Amino acid sequence: MELTHIGFNDNVKEAYEKIAKVNQIIGRISLEHKRMYRVWTVYGELLCEVSGKLAYGAQSREGYPAVGDWVILTPRSAEAKGTITNILPRKSKFSRKVAGNNTEEQIVAANIDMIFLVNSLNEDLNIRRLERYVTLTWESGASPVIVLTKADLTADLSEKLRVVESVALGIPVITISVVNNIGLNQLKTYLHPGKTVALLGSSGVGKSTLTNYLCGYEKQEVQEIRDTDAKGRHTTTNREMVLLPNNAILIDTPGMRELQLWNSEDGISNSFSEIEELAASCKFRDCQHEKEMGCAVKLAIEEGELEEERLQSYKKLLRELAFLERRQDKKAKSDEKKKWKCTTKQFRKR
Known part of the structure; x- marks a missing residue:
């Protein structure tokens, strides 16, 4: 795999060379599941776990790799496996407080350049929830773009746009419909080779449909939303990074029903x-x-x-x-x- 296609640049190279030991390589986390990681490397995709030293030094979830992280690992290429020993400094991260009563940070995606805040133009459009997403995005260090899906299903588009733009405050707002091919070319202008975009939003807003369109194939299963409340069911079950046909990088995420703040003072000020x-x-x-x-x-x-x-x-x-x-x-x-x-x-x- 060509590392420049997945975002490798001079800054990442410099950080890697300061830490890496002999026989170690760099990779990027593409998927995490129960502390096992798929990592993109020059040897292809390796299945990795963290070293005992890294796990021992992790004071919280923040100390473990997240999807999008650059990591240093010792490969066992013959087995298509490896051991992660270091996490390189993150240039950006979208974080929230973990669901429930624990006071702990959950990193949803790391080293992202842009975040598509995906909202559906059906009855589930929630402006107060959108404000939360905008706040956390500004705090992340990435640039937000608001993506309004299912434009073909709304009869009062202009009014909904007015309400969204009243809280967007200069953030680009793009209205799309994958079914009717509305706004998709405009959306693609934000996808650049080697740059990472994360898709964030609630269940049922159309993230999986959008992911499939951008990938050019059926990457994610698509489910219908409930008729009773226009809310969706979880389709994506894991955060996963995929490489798009134009070599832009996309991180798809499961729908988040609970979105609590985490260290968001600057994000609130910007929002x-x-x-x-x-x-x-x-x-x-x-x-x-x-x-x-x-x-x-x-x-x-x-x-x-x-x-x-x-x-x-x-x-x-x-x-x-x-x-x-x-x-x-x-x-x-x-x-x-x-x-x-x-x-x-x-x-x-x-």
Whole structure:
């Protein structure tokens, strides 16, 4: 496999050469399943596990490889297998808090240049959910593009476009229909050889259909959405990286029913920049945008320049982020305490 086709460049080469030992090679994670990894290398695709040292040093999921990661490995090419010893620094990563009560980061995709935020133009179009995706995308370091699918199934396209563009704030918005060949040529202009694009969105929005179209063959099974609520069923079950015919790289991901923030302060600022610009003109620096005199944000709402729902969404995400930071601080203290207990116990055994 030609490494330049999968994103290998001078920056990756430099990072690799600083760490790699004799008889080690570089590869890129194309699929992860239960801590086993398919890795693209010069020897083709190898099935790999992480070394004991790498696993021991991983404090959380963030310390394990994710799809899109560049890794250093010791190959066993005769067996088409290998052992991953190092993860190279990530230039970008789309992360969320893991589902459930654990305070832990889940990296959905790494080393991505662009993210297609895929939303369906059916009844399941949710602007507040889209705001979350935009926030996490800005935080990731990748560039967002909003892709609105199933344009052939909506009768009020212009109104839905207006609502989406009101929260997009300069992000490209592309309306497509694979069935009627609408907008697909425009979408392809964002796919460049050696560049990585991730598809993100809820179940049933058309990611698998879009993946199949871009691949030129039936890569993913396609399922119908439910008639009762216009929501979809999971078709893609694993995050997977595929090489497109023009040598662009695509990372397809399962639908995410739960999308919680992770270290998203900058992402919120970028996603709600119009609110933060208004807030800078408030009379009081600590204005909560409730009933304070001289609140520029509330004035904008009264004059129809800003929707109340948009402000409430902004406040909700800030509260969620503050709660997450408190949980992270508590977990960090707990982890540090466990670490010192372990160190003390080992010292006493000597």
